[in-house]
Amino acid sequence: MNAATTSLLDQAQAATHHSLAILQNVAVRINGACNESQPGPIAARLLERFHTGVHTLDIAFCPHLTATTPQPAFWVPYAAGLIRCPACMSRRLHRSLKGTETHRCDNCRRRAVTIHVYGVQIPAVVLELSDRAVSLPPVQIHFGLCPPCKQIDQQPVKATA
C-alpha cells in the first residue's frame, strides 16, 4: 500500500469517527440512544434503496464531497437524489422544516404528531485503484417513522431462504 492510500485511509477513519460523534450528539440532544443494532425491515429497505441508488448513480454527491477528502455526509429518503455535505444538508433541512416534510413518515408518507427519528451510520470506504486511491465518505442516513411504522420496524427481519 502506498503512502497516498495510507493517508487516505487515515482520513477516512477520522471522518467516520467524526460522523459517529455527530450522530451521538444528535442522539443526546433528542434524548435518544446510539447502539449497534440490526436494522429493522423498514431501515433495511432504506439501506437497500441507498446502496442501489449509489450503484446505479441515481444518487449523486453534492459538489463539496470529493473522492480524496472524506468528510461526514448525509442522506435522507425524502430528498434522495443527493448525498450531502454538512453545509448542504443543513440548507436542505431548513427548507424541509419550513415545508411539508416535518411530521411526515418516511415510510408510509402519512403525517403523524409523533415521528420517531432514526440515524444509521455507514462507515467510509477506501478503494485502491491501479493508479490512485479513492474514498466514499461516511454517510449518515436519517429518517423518521410514525408510530405504526416504528412498530413494523421493530419486528425482526425475516430470513429469506
Ligand SMILES: [Zn+2]
Ligand atoms: Zn455540499
Ligand SMILES: [Zn+2]
Ligand atoms: Zn408510517
